[in-house]
Amino acid sequence: MRSGSNTFALHNGRIFGNKAANGGGIYSANNITIEGGEITGNTATDNGGGIYHSGTYQINISNAVISANSAPNGDGGGIWINYTRLSNLKAYEDVVFENNSASQAYLINTADIPTHDANILTHSFTIPFTYGYNNFDISYTVGIPINTILNIGTLETTGATPPDGLFQFGLFQDDVLQAIGISDSQGGIEFINVFATVGLYDLTMRQLTPEEMTTGALLPDGRGWVLDETEFPVTVTVNPSFVINDITFPDGEPHFINSFESNDCGLIQFPDLMLNEPGTFVYTIKEGANEAGNNWTPDGREYRVIVTVEDDGEGNLVVTSLSYPDGLPEFINSFEYTPTCIIISANKVAIGAPLVCDMFTFNLYDSEGNVVATTTNRQPGTIPPTPCTSW
16 A cells, blocks of 8 residues: 555555555555554565554554564565654554564664663564564664574374474474474475574474464364474574574474365355445354254264454445454364174073073174173073174
């Protein structure tokens, strides 16, 4: 969105999924005021994934989320502003920066800390940063470069070939997420976040669940992918130049196996649902009356679906979010056969003496040698009637 007026203002709106050379979400040389809303999922091929500000005016942001914006070839994943005008950008306490990325991250210089602390009042930044002047959230290229790309571990899939970015992985230290990795279709796992502190990291690498995956991630659809829950210890050493000079794997290099289990006729997809006005709509999916027969046990679970529809400003309705607060819907029905029975008979013959009823005991064994039935010899005609089949 390009602004040519004196002030660009956003009040509780959402700018999502746009792409441009500079300023994937917003490009402006004038005042920018954001009071509530989201700038999310935008991309710049050069600079300013979320916002690009080229002028000498002010940027004031409050009660907003700047997330999942990227400038993969340039600077300022969340916001780009000229370094000499950093003091023109004010982000208040209720602003959240998360999951933004750029071509390179930087450690803040001591000389810029007073400017940062006077103007960037929030404490919510892209993991693992504790400051906004890192080039992922706000453009900043005058500090010490920090490692941004790590290839750790491999992913093997069976049953289907996933697209790039379908699965995400985390490096955790004391259960705190330090870095996020994304799979590619060739089996590699690339971590796009950084280590912003010198020292030794004793980490645990595991796959993120769909609920843990970041904004903008592709989620497994819940109808086939079985995720590997293995955890691997990983040790990373970052030297004083912020270069990772050692990575070790105490239990071997992480290798994950995800399998896709096809289930013919398992897709549940409703006909197109027309929405004629903006708003938030809540639906519930549940299984209907059992029409498949009494041998099937029903699944009584219910799943809510929340859909948000917004006006794009030009009279078009667009779906801006769809979520499953109760988890990805999956219904499981089990089938139990109605038992049948059979009478197995034999004959006992006595020679040299009368045969007395119940004198002898006989066992019926299965193929593994287990006793499954016991009886004695009886007089014909004394066995009660039975519906079982006699052979």
